[in-house]
Amino acid sequence: MVRSLKDIIRSSSIHVCLINTGGCNGCDIEVVALLSPRYDLEQYGIYVHNNPREADVILVTGAVTEQWVEKLRRIYTKAPEPKVVVVLGNCPLTGDVFNQEGGSVYAPVSDFIPVAAEVSGCPPRPSEILAAILSVAPGAIAARGREKE
Amino acid sequence: MILPIGPIHPGLKEPLRLKLKTQGEKVISAEIDYGYVHRGIERVMQGKTWQKAIYLSERVCGICSYIHTQTFAETFEKIAGEQAPLRAQYLRVLTNELDRIQSHLLANSTYFKALEHETLFMYMLALREPVMDAIELLTGNRVNMGWNVVGGVRMDAKESHLKSIMEIITGLEKEYPRYVEMFDQGPLLGLRSKDVGKMSHEDAIKARAVGPIGRASGIKHDWREDHPTYHDHLDFEAIWRKEGDNYARTMNRFDEIPVSIDLIKQVIQNIPQGDVRKKVDIPPGYADWRNEAPRGEVSYMIETNGNLIQNISIRTPSIMNIDACAKYMLQDVATVADAVATYASVDPCIACTERVIILDESGKRKDIEGIHNLKLS
Numbered sequence: 001m002v003r004s005l006k007d008i009i010r011s012s013s014i015h016v017c018l019i020n021t022g023g024c025n026g027c028d029i030e031v032v033a034l035l036s037p038r039y040d041l042e043q044y045g046i047y048v049h050n051n052p053r054e055a056d057v058i059l060v061t062g063a064v065t066e067q068w069v070e071k072l073r074r075i076y077t078k079a080p081e082p083k084v085v086v087v088l089g090n091c092p093l094t095g096d097v098f099n100q101e102g103g104s105v106y107a108p109v110s111d112f113i114p115v116a117a118e119v120s121g122c123p124p125r126p127s128e129i130l131a132a133i134l135s136v137a138p139g140a141i142a143a144r145g146r147e148k149e
Numbered sequence: 150m151i152l153p154i155g156p157i158h159p160g161l162k163e164p165l166r167l168k169l170k171t172q173g174e175k176v177i178s179a180e181i182d183y184g185y186v187h188r189g190i191e192r193v194m195q196g197k198t199w200q201k202a203i204y205l206s207e208r209v210c211g212i213c214s215y216i217h218t219q220t221f222a223e224t225f226e227k228i229a230g231e232q233a234p235l236r237a238q239y240l241r242v243l244t245n246e247l248d249r250i251q252s253h254l255l256a257n258s259t260y261f262k263a264l265e266h267e268t269l270f271m272y273m274l275a276l277r278e279p280v281m282d283a284i285e286l287l288t289g290n291r292v293n294m295g296w297n298v299v300g301g302v303r304m305d306a307k308e309s310h311l312k313s314i315m316e317i318i319t320g321l322e323k324e325y326p327r328y329v330e331m332f333d334q335g336p337l338l339g340l341r342s343k344d345v346g347k348m349s350h351e352d353a354i355k356a357r358a359v360g361p362i363g364r365a366s367g368i369k370h371d372w373r374e375d376h377p378t379y380h381d382h383l384d385f386e387a388i389w390r391k392e393g394d395n396y397a398r399t400m401n402r403f404d405e406i407p408v409s410i411d412l413i414k415q416v417i418q419n420i421p422q423g424d425v426r427k428k429v430d431i432p433p434g435y436a437d438w439r440n441e442a443p444r445g446e447v448s449y450m451i452e453t454n455g456n457l458i459q460n461i462s463i464r465t466p467s468i469m470n471i472d473a474c475a476k477y478m479l480q481d482v483a484t485v486a487d488a489v490a491t492y493a494s495v496d497p498c499i500a501c502t503e504r505v506i507i508l509d510e511s512g513k514r515k516d517i518e519g520i521h522n523l524k525l526s
Contacts, residue, residue, distance in 0.1 A: 017157070019157055019164075020162075020163050020164050020185075020186070021164075022164075022185060022186040022187070022188055022503075023186070023211070023500065024207075024208040024209065024210060024211040024214070024293075024500050025162075025163060025210060025211035025212055025498065025499070025500040026208070026211025026212075026214065026292040026293055027211070028162055028163065028211070029162075029211055029212055029255060029292065030291070030292065032162070032255065032258075032259075032274070033274065033277070033278070033281070035271075035274060036271065036274030036275055036277065036278055037271055037274065037275045038275065038278045049159050050157055050158060050159045050161075051157075051159060052157060062186070063188060065185065065186060065187055065188060066187070067184055067185045067187070068164075068185065071156070075157060096208075097193075097204060097205050097208055098188045098189070098190070098193065098205075098208075100193050101193070102189055102192035102193045102195065103188055103189045103190075103192070103193045104187065104188060104189040105188055105189075122208075122293055123211070123291075123292050123293070125291070
């Protein structure tokens with residue numbers, strides 16, 4: 001009973017922390033566009049507040065620069081269980097255009113922290129970002145919560 | 150007490166560490182740590198043809214991505230001693246101004262978010278979406294457009310597209326004054342904005358502040374005045390103010406949007422027919438070129454051997470503005486909340502700024518502090 005109640009509550013209360021690990025900012029402004037009345041992120045129960053200590057979903061953008069290698073792992077451990085990581089854009093997947101000779105990036109993000117969903121695109125459209133979060137977050141968070149118990 | 154803010158923080162869009170020296174609630178001074186987003190773009194560009202480098206220049210900054218490709222292309226055109234066809238130049242102005250409108254609306258929305266004024270934050274984002282639609286209609290993408298090539302633009306705009314853009318722009322123009330009035334006449338917003346984070350004209354000159362931040366402190370210069378297309382074919386006058394506080398910076402951005410709307414109208418009404426792209430043979434040489442990005446002056450210095458880029462240096466506006474913010478605006482601010490709002494009013498774009506890393510003698514990375522002294526030496 002309590003479990004199923006928790007499932008319902010968790011699926012409609014998703015706290016998101018956005019981490020830019022060294023991208024061009026394009027994905028980040030598409031996340032900001034998600035807050036706009038047109039996409040209205042909050043009607044799906046998703047709240048972006050950039051605080052890793054109370055995040056359910058960690059959104060990672062950017063190609064992981066040198067400064068971020070350790071910090072990314074640290075931030076991941078700071079987020080409470082259950083948590084899922086969604087990576088946005090080509091940068092965290094492959095390093096995109098920065099992953100060439102001379103570039104100082106350490107992509108992919110999956111080398112450092114476990115990744116639940118990936119959205120490709122440079123940048124992905126806001127609707128795609130929303131679909132990705134919704135596809136993994138509620139179910140995964142509820143299931144992992146049960147696992148813990 | 151030192152209060153660190155960032156690199157991940159609700160008030161910041163991008164990673165950057167703000168160290169505020171506080172006494173009680175009062176902020177005495179501020180320091181900024183850069184270096185979280187350094188990707189080495191300039192180094193990647195070296196030894197590549199322009200076709201392989203132009204998309205990298207676009208990804209210097211995602212918010213003002215358009216102006217970077219235009220400046221890159223125009224630098225190469227200057228090396229070749231040629232100009233893009235007139236229709237392409239008009240289309241460049243059109244895209245540039247659309248990009249400026251969306252960037253300014255985003256910047257102001259971030260400022261209102263920093264003031265915790267959710268209503269205007271939402272209104273600004275709602276106004277921005279149709280402009281993003283216009284950009285997508287014209288170029289095919291919302292953020293990284295890939296619109297410029299050396300010698301023109303990638304493809305022609307259809308008459309129907311220009312007509313739809315005109316409709317979107319007239320719609321925006323009609324709705325727009327209401328929101329400016331909400332900010333301008335709002336008593337609480339005025340209290341939080343006026344006389345907060347002041348930078349005098351002399352300080353702005355010393356800090357080399359550019360763009361709306363410099364213009365809000367009375368530096369009457371806009372690089373669009375010197376751009377050949379604007380200068381020869383369009384009516385344009387720079388907006389500037391003299392208060393130099395958060396209110397002036399936000400209002401300056403607000404006031405620039407009608408100017409952009411007017412420019413877009415002029416472009417759509419007077420756009421000539423013809424080619425949008427021509428072949429440009431690039432000789433070996435060096436050139437620099439400056440343009441007015443939404444945040445201020447962006448300059449490219451490129452040296453090429455005719456085929457490959459040998460050396461490239463990009464200077465973006467945010468580095469000067471963020472530095473001006475830390476050195477002059479964040480001195481004796483009444484509260485920490487005001488300090489965050491002041492920082493947001495500067496419209497910082499960290500992705501732009503990360504051009505340099507400094508290594509100490511042993512080859513270890515050093516945090517960039519006191520970039521001010523570095524620039525002067």
